[in-house]
Amino acid sequence: MLRLALYQPDIPQNTGTLLRMAxxxxxxxxxxxxxxxxxxxxxxxxxxxxxxxxxxxxxHRSWDAFAAWRQAHNIRLVLATTRGALPYTAFxxxxxxxxxxxxxxxxVPDAVHAAADARVVVPxxxxxxxxxxxxxxxxxxxxxxxxxxxxxxxx
Numbered sequence: 001m002l003r004l005a006l007y008q009p010d011i012p013q014n015t016g017t018l019l020r021m022a023x024x025x026x027x028x029x030x031x032x033x034x035x036x037x038x039x040x041x042x043x044x045x046x047x048x049x050x051x052x053x054x055x056x057x058x059x060h061r062s063w064d065a066f067a068a069w070r071q072a073h074n075i076r077l078v079l080a081t082t083r084g085a086l087p088y089t090a091f092x093x094x095x096x097x098x099x100x101x102x103x104x105x106x107x108v109p110d111a112v113h114a115a116a117d118a119r120v121v122v123p124x125x126x127x128x129x130x131x132x133x134x135x136x137x138x139x140x141x142x143x144x145x146x147x148x149x150x151x152x153x154x155x
Contacts (some may be wrong), residue, residue, distance in 0.1 A: 003028045003075070003098040004137060004142050005066070007112060010036035010104040016052070017134045018101075023055035025142060026152050030098065031059045032066045036105075063112060070098065076117045080140055081107060082130050084121030091120050093144035101137050 004027050009015045015047065022029045031039060039059065060066035072078060079100045102108040122136050145151045
């Protein structure tokens with residue numbers, strides 16, 4: 001199973017959207033706290049609707065707690081970053097990978113960047129900064145599911 005990790009998310013609507021997407025596509029979600037909002041906030045329910053009960057979510061109290069959990073389970077970490085050199089479509093994903101999305105307001109700190117096993121980028125026009133985190137995650141998760149033949153069966 002692929003995993004989607006959210007590093008200290010800032011915007012509850014994006015997090016709710018990502019949880020809904022993960023539920024629909026069969027990905028687990030790791031929330032690395034502290035978040036910029038109460039993770040049980042009603043805004044998650046507004047964007048995640050009734051899908052929130054259909055997604056496996058694990059909350060990690062800190063980056064260090066997440067890093068220890070990841071190491072104990074030998075999980076490869078793939079960071080989505082505007083500083084990535086490898087386009088996300090050129091990376092070879094594996095079942096079990098954890099796709100890390102940075103904080104909407106600041107991405108991830110250098111220590112988190114350095115801890116990633118791989119860094120991928122969604123190429124965009126050079127005169128623009130970045131995509132919305134939920135859009136970026138959808139593109140990368142979709143490619144990872146395509147490569148690993150992990151899309152749910154429509155039956």
